Amino acid sequence: MEKVFNFSAGPAMLPHDVLAKAQAELTNWNDNGTSVMEISHRSKEFLSVVADAEKNLRELLSIPDNYHVLFCHGGARAQFAAVPMNLLGSATIADYVDAGYWAQSAITEAKKYCTPNTVSVITEIDGLKAVLPAKDWNLSADAEYVHFCPNETIDGIEIRDLPVTDKPIVADMSSTILSRPINVSEYGVIYAGAQKNIGPAGITLVIVRDDLLGKAKEYLPEFLNYKTLVEKESMFNTPPTFAWYLAGEVFKWVLEKGGLEGMREHNEHKASLLYDYIDSSSFYSNGVHPNNRSLMNVPFLLANPELDALFLEQAKAKGLHSLKGHRAVGGMRASIYNAMPLEGVQALVDFMKVFEKENA
Template sequence: MGERAYNFGAGPAMMPDAVIERVAREWQDFRGEGYSAMELGHRSEHFADILARAKADLRALLDVPESHHILFLHGGATPHFAMVPLNLAQPGESADYIHTGYWSDKAMAEASALVNVRIAASAADSEFDRVPDRAGWQLDPAAAYVHICSNETIGGVEYDGDPDTGNVPLVADMSSNILSRPIDVARYGLIYAGAQKNIGPAGLAIVIVRDDLLERVRAGVPSVMKYARHVEWDSMYNTPAAFAIWVAGLVFEHVRKAGGVTEMARISVEKAQKIYAAIDASSLYINRIQPASRSRMNVPFFLREPRLEQRFLDGARRRGLLNLKGHRATGGMRASLYNAMPLAGAQALADYMTEFERKNG
């Protein structure tokens, strides 16, 4: 590989160098078979081995109990905004949602046509600058499930643990922080995550679902939207995203060799602290999130002088610090610090921010 840029994009995101190098080696000649990794047959012995290893490695990384199934499905996280209520709630039932920003809002909007959405807690009155304190959640013990977005990629707020919802199944969209810290999977009824941030290529979703919840699917749901059907077919009810699953498996292997999610958590805190320290010591940069809810994965920030934004981005690009422009819904800047972002990348950005302010502040 040539000189490596630091890609701070929110997803599709930076991938581990070791994984990219492995993919490059097998792009044209997969395991010496004489065909490309893109041509990997999903009925081949190779793919059966890949799928089994990927599931086993993910189960080990997250300590997934045997009560939960692991699925590799198409389409990223967004289809599960609808699949969750279709599979876990009967028509007329209600579900509790914790409203923490853009993606939890999207999940609620999609689910509202399929289930009675109750907002059990919201940070809207503080412009989503925090995760609502658990003590203030108004949960319904008769709800079909409680839904959270464990890390808001755009707003930059993150839960600091696994909330207790009692006997009501907890459902979490973990698209942007899965594999970045240990989690108590047994506390969740269902976890779903788009792969394109901490796992692999876009277009793949990981689902971890508790076995007893498979029976809740409502009548009339198309087979391809039934979690139970995908469990029955071992993620192969329709042709799986074989290449994406292979790459995901390489990432799981890489994370295990690098120390697992405990080590990822340690490094993620260190990376985020470097950026937040540069912001907090500054009179030019602003982060609006309460410190206790600040995301380790996505750090949004704004310049007090918006006229300097393009100059900041241009200077960053010249230094190989890429894709720092904020989401179109918010503007400003955003640095995504997923697992594949090395500590040196966070340090390089923090140094550049300090230098830019010295010259332009």
């Protein structure tokens, strides 16, 4: 079979080396005679997985000591509810920066718990979608926190600015975490579903600053209570152990590949290769301003949408999977998270060139 490169937006490709290791030890982990997914989460063997995962993640992100690292159930959607229930206290207003589908989904959920102040930040520059500079965002004076989603997977838009505020900044980093260095100390809460850059679907990372604990609504389900999860070291209930183990293996892999500086270089290289080719072609187009193009999700349109089906069919035959764009925007989308090798993007560009030549 042709070597496969999987451009799925999530669940997404995992690093080949991580999957190969998981496969080799799936039925006999660390010579225990059992699978890692069959052992107690409270066994000393599994606790060493947990300790290593946190240590390596703290090293990768240079997480300060006054931040807690939690591994949670429920996906980022659970955090859409958990964030307001954990952080609002008696406040009733929070700012929600809106740059697309995921920000809007968080706003819809937040309406159950507060009055979200929707801060629209999308504009147009030279006919291309762009994000207003942060200094022009219309934040409210009385918000308890400012929520934003720095990378919108459907439109392929990345916000590189941080909100200009002295309130806690809460970021849904599901699709951008670990793709490049960030300064954790600028945030109050960072959360991320795993299925793009961390591991398999079913585990969610939360990084929360210590002073934000202890303001939970009385009706907050306990398994989503940050303070409880800190006290129970993310084991208030049985955690998704296999996903946690794989996340830990991914953290090791990122460290081996040069950490987040290494990932930035790797991701910028891949993204340039693809965006540069799209920009050089009149057959393909991307509608996002270069300032706000996502490093992780590259949507593009064919000049003639009637060719979409043929493009997808021929791409798949070449081992280039899951390139169909989200139904809301149509066209194509190449998600090129950390685990996508340069070779995969090169293979995509090579195919796009041939397809253009044959169909332009």
